[in-house]
Amino acid sequence: xxxxxxxxxxxxxxxxxxxxxxxxxxxxxxxxxxxxxxxxxxxxxxxxxxxxxxxxxxxxxxxxxxxxxxxxxxxxxxxxxxxxxxxxxxxxxxxxxxxxxxxxxxxxxxxxxxxxxxxxxxxxxxxxxxxxxxxxxxxxxxxxxxxxxx
Amino acid sequence: xxxxxxxxxxxxxxxxxxxxxxxxxxxxxxxxxxxxxxxxxxxxxxxxxxxxxxxxxxxxxxxxxxxxxxxxxxxxxxxxxxxxxxxxxxxxxxxxxxxxxxxxxxxxxxxxxxxxxxxxxxxxxxxxxxxxxxxxxxxxxxxxxxxxxx
Numbered sequence: 173x174x175x176x177x178x179x180x181x182x183x184x185x186x187x188x189x190x191x192x193x194x195x196x197x198x199x200x201x202x203x204x205x206x207x208x209x210x211x212x213x214x215x216x217x218x219x220x221x222x223x224x225x226x227x228x229x230x231x232x233x234x235x236x237x238x239x240x241x242x243x244x245x246x247x248x249x250x251x252x253x254x255x256x257x258x259x260x261x262x263x264x265x266x267x268x269x270x271x272x273x274x275x276x277x278x279x280x281x282x283x284x285x286x287x288x289x290x291x292x293x294x295x296x297x298x299x300x301x302x303x304x305x306x307x308x309x310x311x312x313x314x315x316x317x318x319x320x321x322x
Numbered sequence: 323x324x325x326x327x328x329x330x331x332x333x334x335x336x337x338x339x340x341x342x343x344x345x346x347x348x349x350x351x352x353x354x355x356x357x358x359x360x361x362x363x364x365x366x367x368x369x370x371x372x373x374x375x376x377x378x379x380x381x382x383x384x385x386x387x388x389x390x391x392x393x394x395x396x397x398x399x400x401x402x403x404x405x406x407x408x409x410x411x412x413x414x415x416x417x418x419x420x421x422x423x424x425x426x427x428x429x430x431x432x433x434x435x436x437x438x439x440x441x442x443x444x445x446x447x448x449x450x451x452x453x454x455x456x457x458x459x460x461x462x463x464x465x466x467x468x469x470x471x472x
Contacts, residue, residue, distance in 0.1 A: 200469050203462035205355045205445055222461025227440040234437050241437040250470045287384050287391040290377040311372025312353035319350050320400045
């Protein structure tokens with residue numbers, strides 16, 4: 173079982189310079205755990221997890237003092253979401269070094285994919301082969317392939 | 323919009339002293355991002371993300387040297403998965419202090435839920451009201467409720 177056999181080719185991808193609001197709406201509408209972010213050449217460059225988008229919307233001081241979160245009403249929720257307006261997907265991405273990427277080769281074994289996912293603490297990895305993106309693999313899809321049937 | 327209005331009551335929960343293999347199979351079969359772990363009294367006590375189960379299966383030295391992952395064949399994948407045999411869900415849980423929990427009150431606002439999710443880096447939170455578990459909320463479900471329609 174190789175990555176190319178497991179990858180879901182319909183897993184949504186968004187361009188890194190695309191609209192942040194549209195990316196968030198895609199995550200929301202399809203209840204996704206994350207999106208693949210692609211560069212100008214259509215190559216995957218990062219995973220954008222849903223929790224990261226929430227982290228972008230919610231001010232730091234609210235994340236660190238939950239009592240403050242309680243005072244926000246529906247109106248302010250709308251205002252918070254508006255922080256996505258005019259932003260790009262790039263601005264939502266965690267500020268980490270792009271050394272280790274959540275990307276595996278189509279030829280990677282299930283164990284390799286699991287090792288990348290485990291090391292990166294990522295719920296999704298993108299699969300690439302010969303410069304072509306084949307799709308993505310989630311932890312659930314991978315477990316489904318790694319656990320022997322019984 | 324409150325947590326109780328957003329929570330999915332059918333989100334699966336597993337007992338902390340339940341079988342690790344069964345929990346992994348549930349994650350796999352339903353392609354879930356994580357499971358709610360409940361204690362002896364049926365109260366949620368943690369979230370078990372799929373990536374955490376993979377981290378348990380894959381030896382540390384393989385996570386740190388991806389070249390080693392490459393040499394594993396299908397046979398060894400079966401052997402790795404067998405590390406779940408005879409283990410409990412408790413043994414799969416990350417060894418963190420159970421001070422901050424991925425749990426919110428049914429009365430929590432969407433912003434409060436988002437703040438907990440963002441702070442805990444968790445893709446799922448459990449919702450509890452009057453000692454009763456109402457269900458769970460994922461980042462995707464929450465974004466779907468937080469983003470104003472347009």
